[in-house]
Amino acid sequence: MASYRSIRNALLAAVLLGIPVLLLRSAAQEPQGLSGFDRAVRRVGAPLEAGVSYAAGSVGRFFERWVLQARLQEDNEELEADNRKLRLELRALSAVEDENKELRRSLQMREKVPEDMIAAEISGVEQSPFFRVVKLQIDRGDAFVRPGMAVIADAGVVGRIDRADEHHADVMLLTDPRSKVAVEVARTRAPGILAGEDEDTCTVLIPSDFPVQVGDIIQTSGVDELFPRGQPVGHVVRVEEVANDQQKVHVVPAVRFDRLDMVWVVLASAPPPDPAADQTRKPPQAAGLGPLR
Structure with a gap:
C-alpha cells in the first residue's frame, strides 16, 4: 500500500513538472517548426496558460490594491495628524485673540473710568x-x-x-x-x-x-x-x-x-478735580534773590 502511494505521488509530481516543461518547450519553438506533438501541447496548454495568467494577474491586482490602500491609509493618518496640529494652533490663536480682546477692553476701561x-x-x-x-x-x-x-x-x-x-x-x-x-x-x-x-x-x-x-x-x-x-x-x-x-x-x-x-x-473713588489745575502758577522766587537789572 505504501509503495502504491509512492508510485502515485511520483507520477503526479512527474506530470506536474512535465507539463510546464512541455509548454515552455513548445513556446520556445518557431510556429513553422512545430511538430504535431508540440501543436497538440499548445492546444491543450493554451487554456491552462490563460488560466494561470488570469490568476497571476488577479493576484497581482489584489496586492496592488492592498499596497495602494496601505499607502492611502498612511496618507490619511498624516492628514489627520496635520489636522490635529492645525486645530491646536487654531485654538492657541483663538486664545491669543481672546487675550488681546481682554487687553483692549482693559485699556478702554482705564480710559473711561478714572477710579x-x-x-x-x-x-x-x-x-x-x-x-x-x-x-x-x-x-x-x-x-x-x-x-x-x-x-x-x-x-x-x-x-x-x-x-x-x-x-x-x-x-x-x-x-x-x-x-x-x-x-x-x-x-x-x-x-x-x-x-x-x-x-x-x-x-x-x-x-x-x-x-x-x-x-x-x-x-x-x-x-x-x-x-x-x-x-x-x-x-x-x-x-x-x-x-x-x-x-x-x-x-x-x-x-x-x-x-x-x-x-x-x-x-x-477718583479724587475730586483740582479747581486750580488749569491756572498758570508762577514759580516761587528764591529767597534773597531778585531779578537782574
Missing part, C-alpha cells in the same frame, strides 16, 4: 431653576477686595461684592432684591434709587415731574460714592404711575450676566 480698579475673572456662576444667573463668583479674595465694593464691566454695572474669603469673592448682582444703586435718567438727569426686583429686571422710583420714556438709558449718578458716575445700568422697558406722584420704572440691566468672563472691582 482705581482691579480686574477679576469669573470663577463661578450660580443659576436659578429657570437658568438665570443670580450670583457670580470672582477669583479675587479678601486680600484684594472687601464687601461693598462696586463691580462693573465694559457694558456697565454688574453689582457689588457681597462677601469675600481667602481665594474668592461673591458678587451681588443688580437684580438681587438687596441691591440698591444711586442712578439717574441719562436724558433728564432725574435721580432715583435702583433696586433689584427679580432675576431679569430692576425698578426705580422717579418723580412724575420728570417724564420717563421706554428706551431711556439709566446710568449711575455717583452720589452714593460707590459706583463711578455715568456707568450704564440699563434701559427702561416699562413705566407705571404709582401713588404720591411717583413713577415706577422697570429697567433691564445693560450687562448680560451669563456672558461675562471678566469684571472690574472699583477699589477707590
